[in-house]
Amino acid sequence: MAHSSDLEGSNNAQLDDSQPGSTSSSEPSPADSSHCTQEHNGLNEPHPEYVTGLRLVLIMFTIFVSTILVSLEIGIISTAIPGITNAFHRLDDVGWYGSATFILAASASPLWGKLFKYVNVKWAYLSAVVIFLVGSVVAAAAPNSVSVIIGRALQGWGASGVLGGTLIVINYVSPPRNHPLLIGTWMACFMVSTILGPVIGGAFTSGVSWRWCFWINLPVGGPIIILLLLFLRIPTHIKTVPATWKEILFMLDLPGFCLILVSMVCLTLALQWGGQTKAWNDGSVIATLVLWIVLTIAFFVTEWLQGPRAMAPFRILKQRTTWSNALFCLISYAALYQVMFYLPIYFQSIHGQSAVKSGVNTLPFLALFAVGAVLSGAVIGKTRYTQPYELLGALIMTAGMALIYTLDADSSQARYIGAEVLFGFGIGISNQIPMTAVQGFSKLEDVSSATGIMVMCQALSGAYFVVIAQSLFANRMLQTVLTSASHLDPALVLGTGASELKTVFSGDDLKGVIAAYMVGIKDVFAFALACAAFSVLLTLIIPLKQLPDHGKKPATEAKPATEAAEAEKAERVDG
Secondary structure (H helix, E strand, C coil): CCCCCCCCCCCHHHHCCCCCCCCCCCCCCCCCCCCCCCCCCCCCCCCCCCCCHHHHHHHHHHHHHHHHHHHHHHHHHHHHHHHHHHHHCCHHHHHHHHHHHHHHHHHHHHHHHHHHHHCCHHHHHHHHHHHHHHHHHHHHCCCCHHHHHHHHHHHHHHHHHHHHHHHHHHHHHCCHHHHHHHHHHHHHHHHHHHHHHHHHHHHHHHHCCCCHHHHCHHHHHHHHHHHHHHHCCCCCCCCCCCCCHHHHHHHCCHHHHHHHHHHHHHHHHHHHHECCCECCCCHHHHHHHHHHHHHHHHHHHHHHHHHHHCCCCHHHHCCHHHHHHHHHHHHHHHHHHHHHHHHHHHHHHHCCCCHHHHHHHCHHHHHHHHHHHHHHHHHHHHHCECHHHHHHHHHHHHHHHHHHHCCCCCCCHHHHHHHHHHHHHHHHHHHCHHHHHHHHCCCHHHHHHHHHHHHHHHHHHHHHHHHHHHHHHHHHHHHHHHHHCCCCCHHHHHHCCHHHHHHHCCHHHHHHHHHHHHHHHHHHHHHHHHHHHHHHHHHCCCCCCECCCCCCCCHHHHCCHHHHHHHHHHHCCCC
16 A cells, blocks of 8 residues: 555645546545556556456456355345244344344445555455454354344445455456446346345255354355455556555544444334334334434535545535436345345245245246346447446336236246246346446546445445335234234244244134235335336436447547546546
């Protein structure tokens, strides 16, 4: 890491040219004359040389396996929860086993984006892997429920660095024309492993112990660290922004991190309490909702006051390409997460399938998702356009979601597989495009921050919409079941796993619980359909323009640097 004492507040003069088209900036910039980071236009540095051959293959293999490892943990918890609750008898902690991961992933993603800008990418990525593995050990060896939650939170913290770091490594080590295909492949790995998580978790929980859902990360994580140490090399045209550790801490926007973290905790508490363990008009529920609103407003005010030190710098967010794709990412992921979590619940509760069988029935969804992601990545790599394929994917996704909404207790296998295949293909087409677009239109020194923003949107979607869907499902399901079977214990109904209904309930009680599950699931699917339809509208505000191919030697390279910079400044159009 390079060092310099000239940072924001101490010498703003060196920072004035950090962003083409702006007259001032207070964040340390690659434009500094003595420490120049290669810009995407390639004007002030030699033509970038990217990693090729076997080393590139090994790097891609390693970071994709890292992605598979952390994304498995997103879904694996769903089938591990019954074993955890049996071990610790803390039914009221169930929601936190999943929420803790999403909350830390969302709040920490922009911090990782900052770190990748100021710290050597290789060591930052390795630290994220280590944090994830430490979280796995804490959860696996947990003596109580709180320790599991802490371990899951550490996993989320590390996972956000791994996911964001993987996308940054792809951007740095491979030519830009290959980014769409590589990101599409990465997204396919992410989605397939996330969906397969419950299947693997079910196998471990029933065959060995729920603790192996976390121990399994160690024998895979160890070789990942070794391969990263041996083969990950960042090209020489990529340089960190000069800063000392004290200056880096100052630039990380810890106030913003704390505000968004606590605000998400407040919302999660309110939605987990409201209508389930406490009435919606209970003082604690109202207080946490009010705190969530106040802290969220305080977060945005703080971000505005922080300027370039913000977790999500406004100079990046205000670009139409960034904010429109971020919104599309947030809402489309909302539909995806709800289907991802509640389609298996539909299979297990309504059709009485085991966790493994329900996982098998999601394989067509996974297959078409992977096909859509890789296909759209390849096509975008050729055409360089993104918006048309986001629109196409959103339309197909919405059509598939409409079919999923029509599913009921009598739906045949052909019907639900057809619905999930259509949805999977649509979301596969569009899912990876926002990241491709935002990275492609960002200057190289902004790639890490822009990537952090997009990964934050993905995780925020899980942190917000998964808990909203859970609250919607639980409230509607409880209202329905207590109307038809008021003698049932609500805690028993909520605590029984979807695949265990037939072992806990029988006769009319079982019929009532299954019918109530269907009502709750239908409401979640309706919410997901609304999100999918809204994502179609959001694609209409995304700019229609081609991705620049920065891997080609620019025609303006022969111009003096100042003249070329002025030419780039005149040509930059973002919306």
